[in-house]
Every structure is written in structure tokens, then in C-alpha cells.
Amino acid sequence: MTDLSIPTEVVTPEPLTVPPPGKQGKPSSLWSDAWHELRRKPSFIISAAIILLMVVMAIFPQLFTSVNPRECSLINSIQPPSSEHWFGTDLQGCDYYARTIYGARTSVSIGVVVTFFATLVAVTLGSLSGYKGGYLDTVISRITDIWFAIPLILAGIVFLNALGSKGFWNVCAVLIVFGWPTMLRLMRSSVLSVRELDYIDAARALGASDWRIITRHVLPNGITPVIVYATITVGVIIAVEATLSFLNVGLQLPAISWGLMISVAQNRILASPHLLFFPGIFLSVTVFAFILMGDALRDALDPKLR
Amino acid sequence: MTSYIIRRVGQFVLVFFAATFLIFAMVFAIPGDPIRALAGEKPMPESLRQSLIQQYHLDEPLLAQYWHYVTGLIQGDLGESFNQRPVADIIKEAFPKTLRLATYAFIIEMVIGVTAGVYAGIRKDKFLDSLVKVSTVAVISVPIFVLGFVAQLVIGVRLGWLPVTAGNPPSLYGYLLPALVLASVSLAYVARLTRSSVVENLRADYVRTAKAKGLSQRRVIGVHTFRNSLIPVITFLAIDLGALMSGAIVTERIFNIPGLGRAVYEATISQEGAVVVGIVTVLVVIYAVANLVVDILYAVLDPRIRYD
Numbered sequence: 001m002t003d004l005s006i007p008t009e010v011v012t013p014e015p016l017t018v019p020p021p022g023k024q025g026k027p028s029s030l031w032s033d034a035w036h037e038l039r040r041k042p043s044f045i046i047s048a049a050i051i052l053l054m055v056v057m058a059i060f061p062q063l064f065t066s067v068n069p070r071e072c073s074l075i076n077s078i079q080p081p082s083s084e085h086w087f088g089t090d091l092q093g094c095d096y097y098a099r100t101i102y103g104a105r106t107s108v109s110i111g112v113v114v115t116f117f118a119t120l121v122a123v124t125l126g127s128l129s130g131y132k133g134g135y136l137d138t139v140i141s142r143i144t145d146i147w148f149a150i151p152l153i154l155a156g157i158v159f160l161n162a163l164g165s166k167g168f169w170n171v172c173a174v175l176i177v178f179g180w181p182t183m184l185r186l187m188r189s190s191v192l193s194v195r196e197l198d199y200i201d202a203a204r205a206l207g208a209s210d211w212r213i214i215t216r217h218v219l220p221n222g223i224t225p226v227i228v229y230a231t232i233t234v235g236v237i238i239a240v241e242a243t244l245s246f247l248n249v250g251l252q253l254p255a256i257s258w259g260l261m262i263s264v265a266q267n268r269i270l271a272s273p274h275l276l277f278f279p280g281i282f283l284s285v286t287v288f289a290f291i292l293m294g295d296a297l298r299d300a301l302d303p304k305l306r
Numbered sequence: 307m308t309s310y311i312i313r314r315v316g317q318f319v320l321v322f323f324a325a326t327f328l329i330f331a332m333v334f335a336i337p338g339d340p341i342r343a344l345a346g347e348k349p350m351p352e353s354l355r356q357s358l359i360q361q362y363h364l365d366e367p368l369l370a371q372y373w374h375y376v377t378g379l380i381q382g383d384l385g386e387s388f389n390q391r392p393v394a395d396i397i398k399e400a401f402p403k404t405l406r407l408a409t410y411a412f413i414i415e416m417v418i419g420v421t422a423g424v425y426a427g428i429r430k431d432k433f434l435d436s437l438v439k440v441s442t443v444a445v446i447s448v449p450i451f452v453l454g455f456v457a458q459l460v461i462g463v464r465l466g467w468l469p470v471t472a473g474n475p476p477s478l479y480g481y482l483l484p485a486l487v488l489a490s491v492s493l494a495y496v497a498r499l500t501r502s503s504v505v506e507n508l509r510a511d512y513v514r515t516a517k518a519k520g521l522s523q524r525r526v527i528g529v530h531t532f533r534n535s536l537i538p539v540i541t542f543l544a545i546d547l548g549a550l551m552s553g554a555i556v557t558e559r560i561f562n563i564p565g566l567g568r569a570v571y572e573a574t575i576s577q578e579g580a581v582v583v584g585i586v587t588v589l590v591v592i593y594a595v596a597n598l599v600v601d602i603l604y605a606v607l608d609p610r611i612r613y614d
Contacts, residue, residue, distance in 0.1 A: 145317060146324040149594050153552035158586045161574050162333040239449040243556060246451045249574050262451065269455050270463055280452040288447035295443065 034300035044296040050289035058108040061101045069098040069256055081274055088274045090265065099256055100278050106168070106257040107286060111238040113172050118179035119230045123223065125180075126187025130222075131195055131214055141188070147181045152240055160249040171250055175237055183226055183233070190222040197221075228298045235290030242283050258283040311602055318598045325590055326379065330372050333583055358580075379591075384584035393584035396569055404565035407557065408550050410485035415493040415546075420539065423500025427535070428527060430505050438501060442494035450553050454487045454560040484561040488553045492546045499542050503535040510534075537608050540600065547596045551589050 038044045057064060072094035081088045088096045129140040155178040156171075163170050194200065195218065203213050242259025244250030246266075251257045253264070258279040265275035378384065384393035426438035445453075461467050461483060469480045507513060508531055516526045555567035562568070566585055573581035 142317075142320065145321050146328060149321045149325040149597075150328065150590055151548035151552050151593065153555065154548075154586050154589055157555070157570060157574060158329055158582060159332055161577070161582050162579060235447065239447075242449050243451055243552075246449075247555065247559070247571060247574065259449075259451075262455070266455070270459060273459055276452070276455050276459070280448075280456070284448040284452060287449065288444065291443055291447055 031301075034297070037300045038296060041296055041300070043292050044300075047289040047293040047296060050285060051293060054104050054108055054286050054289070057101055057104040059105075061098075061105060064101045065095075065098045067095045067098040069094060069102045070254065071095075080272070088272070088278075090261070090275060096261075096274065096278060099261060100258070100282055102256045103258045103261065103279060103282065104286070106251065106255060107238045107241065107283065110168070110172060110175070110241045111234040111290070114175040114179055114237045115230050115234045117172075117176045118233070119183055119226065121176070122180040122183035122187050123219070123226060126184040126226075127191050127214055127218060127222070129184070130188040130191030131210070131218055137188075140184075144181045144184050147178065150178060152178050153243060156240065156244045157247065157249050160244060166250060166252050168251065168255070171241060171244065175240065179233070179237065183229055186229055187222065187226050190225050191218055194218050194222040224301045225298075228294050228301065231297055232291050232294035235287040235294075238283070238290070239287050307605065310605055314598060314601055314605075318594060321594050322591065323376065325594065326376055326587055327372055329583065329587055329590065330375055331368065333579065379587065384587070385580045393581050396581060397566065397585060397588055400564060400566045400569045403563055404554050404558070404567060407481060407485055407488060407554060407563060407565060408547075410481055411489035411492070411550060411553075412543075414485055414489040415496050418489075419493040419496030420500050420536070423497040423539075424504055424527070424532060424535070426497065426501040427504025427508065430508075435501070438497055442498050445490050445494040450487065450491055451556045451560065453490060454484075454557055457483060457487050458560060481563075484557045484563060487560075488550065488557045491553065492549055495542065495546070496539060499539055500535060503538050504531055507531045507535050537604070540607065541604055543600065545597075548593050551593065 072089075072092040079089045090096055090099065125140050129137045152175070156174055159174045159177075160166050160170065163174070200213060200217055203217055208216075241250055242257065242262070245257050245259030246263040248263060251260050253260065261279040262269075262276055265272070269276045382394050384397070422438050426435040429435050448456075462469065469483065513526060513530055516530045521530075551567075554565060555570055557563070558565045558567035559571045566589070570582055570585050573579075573585070
């Protein structure tokens with residue numbers, strides 16, 4: 001679960017340890033500049049606080065509730081919010097507050113796992129494609145075109161429907177397999193613009209290997225737009241998972257997920273709006289935090305906008 | 307230009323065959339019983355099993371199966387549902403409803419999105435700009451099924467301003483609420499894209515020139531900035547079609563519109579894989595065609611871009 005901290009970790013000034021040759025001796029890098037700006041931005045602070053809260057909720061739901069979300073008694077079926085059940089109860093009489101809290105784990109972990117692996121694929125193939133060019137670039141770009149032709153939700157519907165069993169890892173697998181094309185294009189075009197810069201020529205003239213040039217020079221300088229987009233992607237994937245669960249092709253009971261909670265409750269929403277309201281709010285606020293964080297990072301990291 | 311169009315059409319043909327093959331291969335070649343992928347866990351009579359095997363040529367090698375499938379697709383034959391209704395018929399009946407819904411959503415997002423974006427861009431960093439920025443993030447963050455239910459609950463039931471469902475047959479008035487919900491997400495993207503594009507163009511040299519010539523503010527914004535700012539928005543619209551289609555599946559489910567989206571949803575519930583695969587394939591092909599058309603339009607509209 002260490003990768004849960006990706007969005008907050010990237011803004012620390014640590015990347016200073018690999019400064020590009022041209023920047024040596026300068027007091028500040030792009031990242032430390034960005035960090036200085038971010039610390040004062042309200043949108044960054046708000047989104048970081050929400051993300052932190054959701055991550056803690058995902059790892060230690062016991063901190064927020066002592067009620068077992070799977071301990072239900074039908075006698076309590078569909079009660080409105082009360083002092084005993086803050087968010088009311090669902091059809092099975094389960095405590096809705098506890099279920100909403102435990103739902104954070106599913107959403108956050110799917111968002112992070114899918115984004116992590118999709119970004120890994122995108123960064124690897126995208127930098128190879130952009131740096132090497134030629135035949136390899138053509139092949140990778142055409143494959144990306146093909147993947148691009150299938151919208152994520154449609155892919156989820158067809159393949160999860162065909163898979164039959166729809167556990168956590170099945171949903172992750174389908175979203176990873178279809179989640180990387182946009183980031184790959186971003187990475188490729190970013191590498192293409194970095195590749196032509198003088199310090200890459202200098203490194204090559206000094207006899208550096210391709211591997212060294214890519215990992216030490218191209219990646220640190222070209223990865224910023226991908227990191228921004230990956231932050232937003234965590235939010236998007238969380239929303240996609242919830243949508244697929246809502247459409248009955250995502251996670252199935254007894255899994256606890258915000259999308260699934262709304263899906264199960266959908267015929268009773270008009271009579272008992274709390275069944276929609278609480279998971280809906282948690283879901284939207286989490287997605288909102290990741291998108292806001294991505295926006296804040298982009299503003300801070302794009303020197304052109306300063 | 308001609309060579310660009312030929313190349314782009316060639317790319318489309320490649321994408322068409324590869325994407326349909328991808329869908330086909332992943333549904334039929336994933337380990338396990340393809341019959342199960344098509345018909346779900348239910349026990350089924352041997353005769354139905356045999357007819358499915360025959361219908362999809364499952365006793366032949368994968369490439370031959372795909373060949374039968376894709377030639378059928380080009381001829382408009384997408385297989386049959388369990389009650390032997392051709393999938394093509396289901397699509398023919400449902401498609402106009404989805405098209406109407408999507409068209410209304412499209413008009414709403416263009417008009418409101420572009421207007422909001424232009425005004426926010428002109429008044430960069432003022433109140434209206436911040437409002438557009440924050441509200442668009444907020445709208446994008448709320449998944450469309452949550453938004454749909456909230457709109458149904460608040461606008462439809464509590465306030466009673468608009469009908470809760472589209473009705474049967476769906477009326478223009480009944481389409482209004484679902485179209486607003488469907489438009490909302492893309493509307494936010496269109497507004498943001500227009501805004502950043504306007505902000506960027508306002509700094510361009512030709513805008514300064516136009517101002518220096520003494521043109522009125524109205525003309526500088528309306529003609530010089532506005533038209534150039536719309537170019538990235540047009541590109542977005544092609545990508546947006548994908549979002550509209552996914553959104554339509556959810557919106558039609560919530561507002562009970564008998565379109566393609568609801569047909570897909572119902573087919574996933576009754577586990578009719580053939581219907582799901584058929585409709586999704588058609589949606590993917592529509593998406594690819596729209597992308598092709600927009601790419602070519604883009605090349606025609608923006609002569610600054612050279613495609614060699």
C-alpha cells in the first residue's frame with residue numbers, strides 16, 4: 001500500500017537527487033519551486049487533506065467506526081439517519097455509516113492499483129516509443145490507436161460481462177488493460193520534446209548508454225505531465241469502478257463498494273434518499289480531491305502558466 | 307492533404323479490424339467456455355448450446371470464427387438474442403432514441419459550455435472565471451449515475467420542474483432532464499477547454515495586432531479569438547462521443563429511455579453476451595467513424611497544421 005502516497009509524495013523536493021546536468025549548482029529545481037507554490041495553495045491543501053483522510057479510512061476503517069459493516073439485522077431494514085445509525089441503515093439492516101467507511105478501501109485501492117500499473121505500462125512503452133522512434137514507435141503508436149478506439153466503460157461492460165466472476169482483481173485487470181492509452185500518448189509526446197534538447201546530446205556525446213539517458217535524463221524531465229494526469233486518473237478510475245458496479249458488471253455482493261451500494265439501493269432512492277446521498281457524497285468528494293490535486297499540480301509544475 | 311486523408315482512412319480500416327478482433331478475441335478466447343461468456347451461468351438445453359456453437363462457428367479455429375463474425379458485421383448481421391430476435395433489429399429500434407438523447411445533450415453542452423468558457427477566458431482570474439473553474443471540477447467529480455439520481459430526485463420529484471422519466475414514447479420535454487444530466491460532464495470539459503484556449507489565444511500576436519489596428523473589443527473577441535479557440539474544442543468533441551455513449555448507458559438506465567444503453571444494460575442483466583458484444587461493437591465502430599470524420603474536418607479547418 002506504499003503507492004497510496006504517490007500524489008503527496010511527488011511534491012516533496014526529493015527529485016533534486018537527480019538534477020539534470022545543466023541545472024547543477026542552482027538552488028531550486030522545478031519540483032522544489034512547485035512545492036513552494038503548492039504549500040500556499042488552498043486547493044492543494046484541501047485536496048491533500050481529503051486524500052489523506054480517505055487513505056487513512058481505507059487502511060484503518062476501525063478508527064472511524066467500531067461497527068462491523070457485515071453485521072446486519074433485518075429488523076433494522078431501511079431506517080433513516082438517527083443517533084444510533086448516523087447514515088441510517090440499508091435494506092438488509094446493515095449500518096450504512098460503517099459500510100460507507102469500509103467502502104473507501106475498495107475505491108481507493110482500485111484507483112491506486114489500476115493507476116499504478118497503467119502508468120507503469122504507459123511510461124515504459126511511451127518513453128521507448130518516443131525515444132527510440134522509427135519502427136518501434138510506429139508499432140506502439142498503432143497499437144495505442146487500436147486500444148484508444150474502445151472507451152473504458154464499454155470495455156469494462158463487454159469484458160467483465162464475459163469474465164463472469166467479477167472480483168477485485170478482475171475489475172482491476174480489465175481497467176489496467178484498457179486504462180493506459182492516454183498516458184502513453186502524453187508520455188510519448190513529452191519524451192519527443194525532451195529528446196531534442198541539448199543536454200541529451202551532451203549526455204550522448206559523453207558516451208552514456210540509452211538506458212542511462214532514458215532513466216537519468218529523459219524520464220525525470222519528461223514525466224511531469226504524466227504524473228499530473230495519473231493523479232487525475234486515480235479519481236477517474238474510482239468513478240469508473242463505481243459506474244461499472246452500478247451497471248451490475250463491476251464488483252458483486254458481498255463486496256463493499258460505493259457504486260455497488262447505490263446500485264443495490266437504486267429502486268428505493270426516491271423513497272429513502274439517504275441510500276444515495278452518503279455513498280454518493282463520499283464517492284464524489286474522493287474523485288473531486290484527486291482531480292483538484294491534479295489541477296493544482298499542473299498549475300505548479302507548468303512554468304508556462306506562471 | 308489527399309495523402310493525409312488516405313493515410314487516415316487506412317488507419318481507420320486497421321483500427322476497425324483490430325478493435326473488433328480485440329473485442330471478439332477477448333470474449334471468445336478467454337480461458338473457459340465461450341458459451342458461458344455468451345449465455346451466462348444458467349443451465350441451457352443442448353439444442354440452444356448447439357445453435358450457439360453453430361451461430362458463432364465455435365467449432366472452427368479462432369481466426370475463422372472472427373472472419374465469419376466480421377463479414378457478418380459488415381453485412382449488418384450481428385447474431386441473435388435468446389428469443390431469436392436479430393441483434394441488428396434491436397439496434398435499429400433503439401438507436402434513434404439514443405441518437406436523439408445524445409443530440410440534445412450535444413447541443414446543450416456546446417451552447418452552455420462554449421459560452422461559459424469564453425466568458426471565463428475573457429475575465430481570467432476574476433470571479434466568474436473562478437466560478438467556472440470550481441463548478442466544472444465539481445461537476446466532473448460527480449459520477450453521472452449519482453448526478454442522474456440527484457437530478458431525478460431534486461428537479462423531478464421534489465421540485466417537480468421536469469418529468470422524472472422520458473415517457474413512452476419519449477417526448478422532447480421528457481428528454482430534457484436526461485439530456486441535461488448526460489451533457490453535464492462534457493459541458494464542464496468543453497467550458498474548461500474553451501477557457502484555456504481563449505486565455506492562450508488572447509496572448510497571441512494576431513490578437514495584439516487586431517487590437518492595435520483599433521478593432522472593437524467585440525470584433526477582436528468574436529472573430530479573431532473565438533474562432534481560433536474553437537479548434538481544440540472540435541477535436542475534443544470526437545473524443546467526447548465516447549463519453550456520451552458510456553454516459554447514455556447510465557442515463558437511459560436511470561430515466562428509463564428504451565435506447566441502446568438500456569438494451570446493453572438489460573442484456574448484461576439477462577446475460578445475453580451476444581447482444582452485449584453486438585451493441586458494443588456497433589458503438590465502437592460509430593466512435594471510430596466519428597474520430598475519422600473529425601480528424602479530416604480538423605485538417606480542412608486548420609490549414610496551419612501540415613500533415614505530411
